[in-house]
Amino acid sequence: MFRQVVVYQWAGGVSPEAKQGFRDALDDLREIPELLAMTCGDDAGYFEDNFDFVVVADFADFDAARRYVAHPLHQTYVRDHASLVIGQRIIVQHDWPISSS
Amino acid sequence: MFRQVVVYQWAGGVSPEAKQGFRDALDDLREIPELLAMTCGDDAGYFEDNFDFVVVADFADFDAARRYVAHPLHQTYVRDHASLVIGQRIIVQHDWPISSS
Numbered sequence: 001m002f003r004q005v006v007v008y009q010w011a012g013g014v015s016p017e018a019k020q021g022f023r024d025a026l027d028d029l030r031e032i033p034e035l036l037a038m039t040c041g042d043d044a045g046y047f048e049d050n051f052d053f054v055v056v057a058d059f060a061d062f063d064a065a066r067r068y069v070a071h072p073l074h075q076t077y078v079r080d081h082a083s084l085v086i087g088q089r090i091i092v093q094h095d096w097p098i099s100s101s
Numbered sequence: 102m103f104r105q106v107v108v109y110q111w112a113g114g115v116s117p118e119a120k121q122g123f124r125d126a127l128d129d130l131r132e133i134p135e136l137l138a139m140t141c142g143d144d145a146g147y148f149e150d151n152f153d154f155v156v157v158a159d160f161a162d163f164d165a166a167r168r169y170v171a172h173p174l175h176q177t178y179v180r181d182h183a184s185l186v187i188g189q190r191i192i193v194q195h196d197w198p199i200s201s202s
Contacts, residue, residue: 041195054193092155094142
């Protein structure tokens with residue numbers, strides 16, 4: 001398995017509606033066959049320094065993750081939503097054996 | 102469920118042995134009963150801007166995550182390892198229903 005973790009910080013001045021559009025477009029990505037599992041969510045707000053949103057997405061391997069990024073639904077997600085509402089994002093990607101979870 | 106995601110960047114000049122000590126101490130945290138599941142790993146190195154390491158840890162709720170942080174094994178992990186090898190870390194924490202994964 002190949003796990004991709006992305007933490008996001010909203011850009012300044014983004015409306016609640018635009019954030020919801022981002023969340024909805026992200027949820028639509030579940031239709032992409034290469035995306036085997038995804039959890040995501042808004043930070044719970046316990047600590048002020050936390051980032052705002054996180055996505056944990058699992059793929060068979062790096063090549064599958066690349067096909068996911070190239071998928072038209074993902075292109076729409078980036079162009080119409082992520083690029084407009086995200087101020088900063090940080091990624092970590094790693095292989096992991098399922099048995100270790 | 103309460104998911105805590107932490108992305109890490111190594112501090113400068115940290116030895117491979119110190120990094121491995123950090124990984125080993127992190128693995129020891131699996132003994133803490135409140136930690137229901139954990140995946141972690143070094144970034145695969147495909148993208149230069151990625152951070153270096155990530156931990157995805159699951160707890161029953163926020164209070165369980167707090168007890169995990171207060172556990173002596175976690176205190177040792179922070180004092181003897183994380184505080185010495187980590188330059189920057191960013192956290193996102195969120196509730197999620199297991200059925201949505």
